[in-house]
Amino acid sequence: MSADPPDRSITRRSFLKKTALAAGAAAGLISCNPVVPAGRRKFPGRIMGADWKTGHMLLEGRKTAPSATVKTGIVIVGGGIAGLSAARELAKNGCGDFLLLELGGTVGGNAASGANAVSAYPWGAHYVPIPGEEAVFTRELFRELGIIEGYDSKGLPIYNEFYLCADPMERLFIHGRWQEGLVPNIGISGRDKQQYAEFFGMMEGFRRARGADGRRAFAIPLELSSADERFRRFDRMSMRRFMSVNGWDSEPLLWYTDYCCRDDYGSTLDDVSAWAGIHYFAARDGRASNAEPQAVVTWPEGNGWIVRRMAEPLHDRIRCSSCVLNIGRSGSDIATDVFDSRTKTVTRVVSQAVVYAAPRFTAMKTIQDLRDRPSPYVKDFGYAPWVIANITVRGIPAGKGAALSWDNVVYKGESLGYVDAGHQDISYYRDKTVMTYYKPLVPGDPAAERKRALGTGYDIWAEMIVRELSAIHPGIEQAIEELNVWIWGHAMIRPVPGFIWGEARQAALKPLGRIHFAHSDMSGISIFEEAQYRGIMAARAAVNSV
Template sequence: MLRRSFLLWAAASGATAAASVAGYLRWQEVTPTVSAPGREEGHFLRDRKPLPPPSQTMSTDVLILGSGIAALTAAWKLRKEGHGDFLMLDGPEPYGNAAGGRFGDYAFPTGAHYLPLPTQECFHVREILADLGVIQRGADARKPYYDERFILHGPEERLLFEGKWQDGVLPHEGLPHAELAEHKRFFAQVEGLRSAVGADGKRRFTFPSEHSSNDAEAARLDGMSFAAWIAQNGYRSPSLLWYLGYCCRDDYGAGIEAVSAWAGLHYFCGRGGEAENAEQGAWLTWPEGLQALASGMERLARPKRLAGSAVKVHTLANGGVEVLCFALERGVPRTFTIRARRVISAMPLHVAARVVENIPDVHRQIHAPWLVANFLIKRFPQELPEAPLSWDNVVHGTKGLGYVVSTHQDIRVAPPEKTVFTSYVALADRDPREARKWMMAASGDELLALASIDLKAAYGAQFERCVERVDITLRGHAMAVPVPGFRSEVGLKALREMDGPVLFAHSDLSGFSVFEEASWWGYRAAQRALRG
């Protein structure tokens, strides 16, 4: 990547990448690195470019296509149950949305960065955490005991609102009584829904979401937008509406108008895990984000891994599966074939649709694009006095989703010499296809301008003097958006229920991308593969 100029904005909150030159303070030379994992392989598949004949054929009992959380969970579970005859085809990016990176001694996430404490219903996640030593005792109990190194410690989160930092992410300081009363009413309603049970005897909202109620009320909530539900229930507080929109963009990559009411409520009602040594609803985090769990599962699974991606998954007459694979080596494809008794397709569904023969159609699923930027900070910027630097730092009213601090869990008398600020932006303000086109065409300066929008709002001109390096990761199809009607999608239902030579395992089956869902489908696919 050629050296580019890092443009710093003067007034950040409402600025866009198209701001005029007058909006910039000055120039500073840095060397931003921009990566788009999977883009080259994905476009190769999309364009159906010609491939050479396979150079070799391999055989295995179970073939796992992918190396994200669903794939790694399947590999971990197979190995744990004593089944070692499996291969893993990595796909374009090992660990997928759970990947991370390093600036020397400083680790950082390039995808998801935390995991809420799992409830008892989320037994598969607790089993993983226990095997990795994150849960140290009582994995089956209501309140397990966790390794305290990974329990998020305070200060947890703060919000820059009207020029001042305040604790938490929901605006509350200086608001009229009517707005605060509306906040209180919303969370009281959420608390009631958290324990609600549907007419079919299942909890209304839980993890894994497959175990949630599917009664008529669930269908009603699934069929309407979260914005419609909010209006129907009389919520009009600007601060609350902003907060609910932020939450949806953070977990789903889209706003309240785009996601279903069921998904919007599930964000608040589906969790609530407890711990013997932490407060209810606490979070787990690592400097490298969820790569800590991904690499831990890989260590336990000990998979035989192959670099490459699937081109065609074909079920044979004898019931086995043949997979044509390719790997790009300096842009030149090399192909090979793998035959297996069963294949676990842990690829995103929009990729599987181009690869797996006779796959049921999933008509409504769209994927949100994300941008993740990691700033190596050579010295900590000076903070405003109202609230200290927190693990998660959010700015009200911007397009960003805030930034997290990689060294937050380091308990030291003095802060480390350097740190990494990881900023997240979901391009939720435009059509996903248009957003992907913009990401492909955008210059390094434009990407940096968007990536630094919250950091510039928080620190102004001084921020540029603290930055040593910037790495930007573009995720064009980062996560499925749970649009209204997604739970009743016929194609998704068919894929969830398939139990033949090809099994599906990806968070896309749930319609939204979180660790609890991805790992569930990998766990269940491994169980089915083990049945013979």
């Protein structure tokens, strides 16, 4: 896209001329930039992410004997949103005696982020919808961080306008052009429209619905949802089945709902519980004084912005590059052995309680009791693998139709498309930006996809991503300055049918002595509000248990 032309006056002639020149320029552009043969990369990049290093650290650490012992009140394992929320909760309530142990080099977990000279960019979670009625913790946090600046006379929160996602928010590449919004509206039939109306009408009904217990049918945090069987029964069927029992077979509608499932849960219509699928549409009821109800807050670095502000006041109690080897007993206390991958030393941290805020599947490896008596529910915790790429480009990716938006999706595309990391930039002129490309690895078996992804080299990923983007932005390869890839082997918990309201999650939620489980895994859906809720609740339980 060229800079938007400053206008004081538009005449028909100048408008038509622009079109003609654009046509000529397009023809010229292609002739100047012949397709570069595959295999000859012109840009630097590498694979990020550290899944493969963990096993190595465990092996190395277990060979080392603890060289020191320290005591603390509470140990928090994991520095993602759940762990940071737990730490913040402890600090707020005068229980400052804790240590947060993070495996990676920095905190953030799924809200990891990076930056280069052009922009900061997310390596994972990149927005939070404005919180609704039940998301009290999120609203409190937003007020503390200045995301909510105050309240108007009606009590509605006033959001910082630099953080509210700027317009235009979403566009969809369909039938060769970009349309505004993600629900397909080009080339759809009357029948499609009819089904859209039915589907969105039903979702709106669910948004307002309350169960016999007076609670909202679908709430965030989901623990506060109604227990009414009228709604919970949806957890026992797949979203695909839910669509089909309602007689919805419209291709664009099925594509859209499948896209939403892949976007929020990293899984297809077939693998997502209908309760979770409906939750995506019906749970968000946030309102604001200065934004539409479906608004979201976002930053160039995504939720990394929140992470930095949550972690700042806690920095002296956060230990990064700390691989937990074992959580066992030490008399009446809990002994956590930690391997510091920088100093190559092992420390024993003795505490009265533990908040386990790392992904739940890792507990089977680190907690002594779980290793001795494996839980029969281990297999029910399944994780979706994802690939994220950050692509720095010269020029701004435009195309025919709607202008570059925050979220740019391709109808029936292999990936989820890309987010413009520079979207919140207020400058008039941008000559470069970073495109954050998201791709859940579906529809194959997650374990097989994970293995394949980790075994795939950089060149193949780069080639695949560039080829996919070239279909919507011809010639983009010439504009790429850098392309990095992050492979998340266990990106998010999969809310498969039966998981959210089934036994496995309930069993896994129970504390093991004074080890309390946090993490969004414990909710079954991987969103900011759930991670935060689990972290705060586990911190409170830990305080109560000592």
